[in-house]
Every structure is written in C-alpha cells, then in structure tokens.
Amino acid sequence: MDIKEFDFHLPEELIAQTPLLNRTSSRMLVLDKETGETNHQHFYDLPSYLEAGDCLVLNNTRVLPARLFGTKEDTGAKVEVLLLHQQEGDVWEVLVKPAKKVKEGTRITFGDGQLVAECTELKEHGGRIVRFRYEGIFLEVLESLGEMPLPPYIKEQLEDRERYQTVYSKEEGSAAAPTAGLHFTSELLQEIQAMGVEIAYITLHVGLGTFRPVSAETVEEHDMHAEFYEMDQETAEKLKQTRARGGRVITVGTTSTRTLETIVRDHGDYTEARGWTDIFIYPPYEFKAVDALITNFHLPKSTLIMMISAFAGKQHVMAAYQEAIEQQYRFFSFGDAMFIK
Known part of the structure; x- marks a missing residue:
C-alpha cells in the first residue's frame, strides 16, 4: 500500500x-x-458518549524533561541531546544534533558540569x-537542566511544563x-x-518512533x-470483566491501543504483561482488544493515521480529516480530539 494514500494537505495555521x-x-x-457519520462536539461532552459498564483505558506514562542543551568538552561546540530510553543504570539511548559532532568518546557537559555524557556507541539516524x-x-x-521535548512543529515556548503531561501521569519514562x-x-x-x-491504567513509554x-x-x-x-493484573481483570458484562473497552490514545492489541495478540486475552512492542497496525487489521478510541488528529503519512484508518476505515478517516480541516479544527499534540465509536 502506497504511503501517499495517507497523505493530506494541512494548512500550517491549523497546527496548534x-x-x-x-x-x-x-x-x-x-x-x-461503521457508517462514517460525524458529529461536532467539545471534549466536555464526552460523558454523553459513555455508558455505565464501559472501561476507559489511560496511559499513565510521564514525560521526562528529556531535551538537554550542552557543549562538547573539547571544543565548546553546542550539542542538543534528546533522551529516548534508559538501557540500564546511567546508560541511555539518545538522539543528538548535530550528530556529526558526536563520535565515540565525545564528552558533552550540561549546566557547568552538573551533568556529563560520554558517547559509547554510534547508532543510525543520529542515535x-x-x-x-x-x-x-x-x-x-x-528536572533542573532539561526541557520538555516538544515536537518540532511546535514553535512556541511552553510556559507551564505540566500542560505537556496528562493529569494522571505517574510513571517516568516518555520522550x-x-x-x-x-x-x-x-x-x-x-x-x-x-x-x-x-478507569484502568496501562503504561507505554513513548519513544524514538x-x-x-x-x-x-x-x-x-x-x-x-x-x-x-x-x-x-488489576487492569487485566477490569478489562475481562468489562467484556464479560457487554461493556466497551475504550482506549485513550494510540499508545493504549497498541499496548492492548499487543497483549491480546501475544497472550490471547487481557493479562498481566510487560515488554517491548513494535506492533504496526495498518489496514486491513482486525482489532481484538479495543471497541472505541479517543485520539488526536495526526500527521499526514504517519503510522498513527494508518492505525486509526485500520480502526475506522481509511475512507471514513480521510473524509473526517477533510471535514476537520474545513471546520478549522486544531491539529497535532495540543490540538483537538476525535472519539471513534
């Protein structure tokens, strides 16, 4: 399937x-x-689309202040470092920019030496x-040296760090x-x-992709x-009971969706589990773990728009996106929401 099938033109002013x-x-x-029918509401109207017996699944990951600005110890050249995930102890996989300045053995200092990073291995794509x-x-x-790792399409400074955290964030580890x-x-x-x-919680630490x-x-x-x-196990039991009583499992976000679909794919049911997932969901795909989905509006040609196209049908999703553009919805991380039922 051609990537261009998931492309659309988004006016820049609609990027929140x-x-x-x-x-x-x-x-x-x-x-x-099922029908492709759309309605325009506000997020505070969400309860009117929920029913007793449903279960809302939230990702309780917490974003690290993972963007660091430092200098090379030998030349003083400026280097930006983005933490991706902790491998063990004080060893991390990171993205660096400009990558060509950071070789094996390069030392980068932050905050007048409060923090020093030594490069031990080169990875692809600036890793x-x-x-x-x-x-x-x-x-x-x-916390004292890092900045929130806002996506590159957000040019404004974020005044309150907590606005890039969910109110239920708990488990540190996301980029x-x-x-x-x-x-x-x-x-x-x-x-x-x-x-x-x-209300049930899972954790998925959003990373490199x-x-x-x-x-x-x-x-x-x-x-x-x-x-x-x-x-x-508590979340697994809640989800089993939800399905048993005829309620809907409603995931908040593509991260919660990927987690549940991975677990049910690998174990055949909701169960206590932990590990690494590289599940890639795109049409056609039969969802086994999720009945409804709350999500934001995603980038053109992204794996995220592919996932929701698999969930609601590509034709329905692309038509809804075009309608959202015409109605001047706000897009991407700080943008508006979709409830797919």
Whole structure:
C-alpha cells in the first residue's frame, strides 16, 4: 500500500502551538466507524458518549524533561541531546544534533558540569548510546537542566511544563506525551467514574518512533520502532470483566491501543504483561482488544493515521480529516480530539 494514500494537505495555521486554557474545552469530532457519520462536539461532552459498564483505558506514562542543551568538552561546540530510553543504570539511548559532532568518546557537559555524557556507541539516524555522570539523583538533575521535548512543529515556548503531561501521569519514562490524554481534567475523570464507567491504567513509554517520519514508499516497508509497555493484573481483570458484562473497552490514545492489541495478540486475552512492542497496525487489521478510541488528529503519512484508518476505515478517516480541516479544527499534540465509536 502506497504511503501517499495517507497523505493530506494541512494548512500550517491549523497546527496548534499552545494548549487551550481549559483542557476540556477542546473540540471533539465524533466519528461512527461503521457508517462514517460525524458529529461536532467539545471534549466536555464526552460523558454523553459513555455508558455505565464501559472501561476507559489511560496511559499513565510521564514525560521526562528529556531535551538537554550542552557543549562538547573539547571544543565548546553546542550539542542538543534528546533522551529516548534508559538501557540500564546511567546508560541511555539518545538522539543528538548535530550528530556529526558526536563520535565515540565525545564528552558533552550540561549546566557547568552538573551533568556529563560520554558517547559509547554510534547508532543510525543520529542515535547514540551515552553514559551519564553526575552527583545526586539523576531525575532531580534532569528536572533542573532539561526541557520538555516538544515536537518540532511546535514553535512556541511552553510556559507551564505540566500542560505537556496528562493529569494522571505517574510513571517516568516518555520522550513525548500520550497526547489524547491531555484533554482530561481530574474533575472530568471523576464525573465519568460517577457514571459507572471503570478507569484502568496501562503504561507505554513513548519513544524514538515519535520523532521519525515514515520514509518508506510503501506501508509494508516501514520499520516500526519498539516501545516499552506494562499492564498489571488489576487492569487485566477490569478489562475481562468489562467484556464479560457487554461493556466497551475504550482506549485513550494510540499508545493504549497498541499496548492492548499487543497483549491480546501475544497472550490471547487481557493479562498481566510487560515488554517491548513494535506492533504496526495498518489496514486491513482486525482489532481484538479495543471497541472505541479517543485520539488526536495526526500527521499526514504517519503510522498513527494508518492505525486509526485500520480502526475506522481509511475512507471514513480521510473524509473526517477533510471535514476537520474545513471546520478549522486544531491539529497535532495540543490540538483537538476525535472519539471513534
């Protein structure tokens, strides 16, 4: 399948640069995956589309302040480092820019030497393995020196770091936010629970693939990145009970979706599991773990638009995207939402 089938023209002014003052006031395009019918709502209307007995699955990963700006110890040249994932101890896989300046043995200092990274291995696409040296607790050093790793299409500065975190973020480890969850407030979640809707949590740490475009000419040629996931027994039991009583499993975001589909694919049912997933979902694909999906509007030709095209049908999704453009919806990380039912 040609990548161009998932392309569309997006006016640059529709790329949201800043989060809305109120998380729940974003717009929400409701798409019926069977008929292609659409409705235009706001995110605070979500409870009217949920029913007692449903289960909402949230990704509780927390974004690290993973972007560091340092200098080469020998030349003073400026280097940007983006943490991707921790391999073990103080050894991390990172992206560096400009990559040509960082060879094996290169040492980069941050914050007047508070943190030092030594490159130990070269990877492709600007990837490097580095070992950090510091005094104290790594996450505290990172909090003082790092910046939030906003996507490259966001040019504005983020005044409040917490606006690039979900209100339920807990498990540190992501290089980007699971952005479908940014629309929730604690009050909205309480309202949803009061209706008799279960809330369940998984963890998937968003990683390298978020920053890599699909460069292959066909979908089948694309090499999918791997991300770490974890689901505990409590969530597994909630999901089994939801299906048993006829409720819907509703994932918040493509990250939650990938996690559940991986687990059910590998184990045959919802079960406690942890590991790395490189599942690549594109049409045609039969979903086994997910009944409805809350998501944002994604980049053209991205693996994410391919996934939701598999979920709701490519024709329905591309038509809904065109409608969203005509209706001036806000796109990407700080943009508006879709509820696919």
